[in-house]
Amino acid sequence: MSVPVQRRRFTVDEYEQMTRAGVFHEDGRLELIEGEIIEMAPVGSRHAACVNRLNQVLGSRLGRTAIVSIQNPVRLTTHSQPQPDVAVLKRHDDFYEVQPPRTDGVLLVIQVAETSSDYDRQVKLPLYADAGTGEVWLVDPAEGVIHQFNGPSGKTYRQRETIRRGRMIRCRTIPALSAGADEALGR
Numbered sequence: 001m002s003v004p005v006q007r008r009r010f011t012v013d014e015y016e017q018m019t020r021a022g023v024f025h026e027d028g029r030l031e032l033i034e035g036e037i038i039e040m041a042p043v044g045s046r047h048a049a050c051v052n053r054l055n056q057v058l059g060s061r062l063g064r065t066a067i068v069s070i071q072n073p074v075r076l077t078t079h080s081q082p083q084p085d086v087a088v089l090k091r092h093d094d095f096y097e098v099q100p101p102r103t104d105g106v107l108l109v110i111q112v113a114e115t116s117s118d119y120d121r122q123v124k125l126p127l128y129a130d131a132g133t134g135e136v137w138l139v140d141p142a143e144g145v146i147h148q149f150n151g152p153s154g155k156t157y158r159q160r161e162t163i164r165r166g167r168m169i170r171c172r173t174i175p176a177l178s179a180g181a182d183e184a185l186g187r
Contacts, residue, residue, distance in 0.1 A: 009035025012081045033123060035079040040116075047085075047114040049186060050141050054086050054110060057183045066091060066107060066174070073100040074109070076131035082124060085139075086110035088174065103131045107173050110137045126155035135173040139184055146181050 010018075015032045024030055029040040043051075051070060058068045067089040073081045081100065088108040089101050096105070109128055111120045120138055128136050129152040136157070138147040144165045150172050151158035163169045163181045171177040 007036075009079055010037065011035070011078050012075055015081065029083075031073070031083045032079065032081045033127065040083070044114055046141050047112050050112045050114070050139055050184060051085050053186060054112075054139070054184050057179050058086065058088060058177075061177055061179065062088065062174070064091070067095060069096075069101070074106055075100045075102045076127055076133070080127055080131070082127065084109045084124075085112045088177075103133055106133055108135045108137065108171055108177075109133055110139060112139045112141065114141055125149065125157070129153070129157050130155045135171060137169070141185055144181075144185055146184060 010032060012032060015037065018024065029042070031038050031040060055068055055070055062068060069087040069089055071083050071085055072087065073083050074087050075081045086108075087101070087106055087110070089096065090105045090107060092101070092105065111124060113120045117138070117140060125136060125138070129149070132152050134150065134152065136149045138149070140147070146163040146169055148161045148163060148169060149157035149159070165181050165185060167181050168178050169181055169184075
């Protein structure tokens with residue numbers, strides 16, 4: 001007789017306990033997605049350059065009005081704590097030292113989709129929408145585009161726009177923030 005395989009979903013609290021206990025290698029690129037511990041793809045040089053450009057542009061535009069968080073955890077639900085490439089967070093006196101930001105502290109999430117485009121669209125985007133994340137950008141350096149998503153509704157976004165090289169992207173959740181697509185994508 002065959003016995004069905006039972007999956008064990010972890011909570012964010014359990015995942016963080018394991019992290020503090022040293023269960024995972026310090027340099028491991030892991031995130032918790034719907035209770036499963038997922039190993040993220042390695043970061044290539046084009047991906048890293050794109051994240052660095054975004055960090056510089058957002059940091060210079062936002063100054064001290066928000067926190068630009070690079071590849072750090074964001075708690076979406078009890079079972080999901082992804083590590084977006086960039087998250088723009090509301091100012092917090094302790095810089096989220098006690099607890100990772102939750103959805104209500106996130107103004108903008110940016111995923112650089114160099115090798116993870118399908119995963120970001122099919123798994124992460126619905127998670128962000130379902131958690132109520134107001135705006136997500138999927139930056140695709142290979143295609144030279146930024147996909148902007150707004151208006152979360154269930155597991156999807158009501159509004160989507162594709163910004164190509166040579167155009168400006170205007171953040172809807174941070175009205176004072178705009179940037180040229182080339183500033184993120186490079187030349």
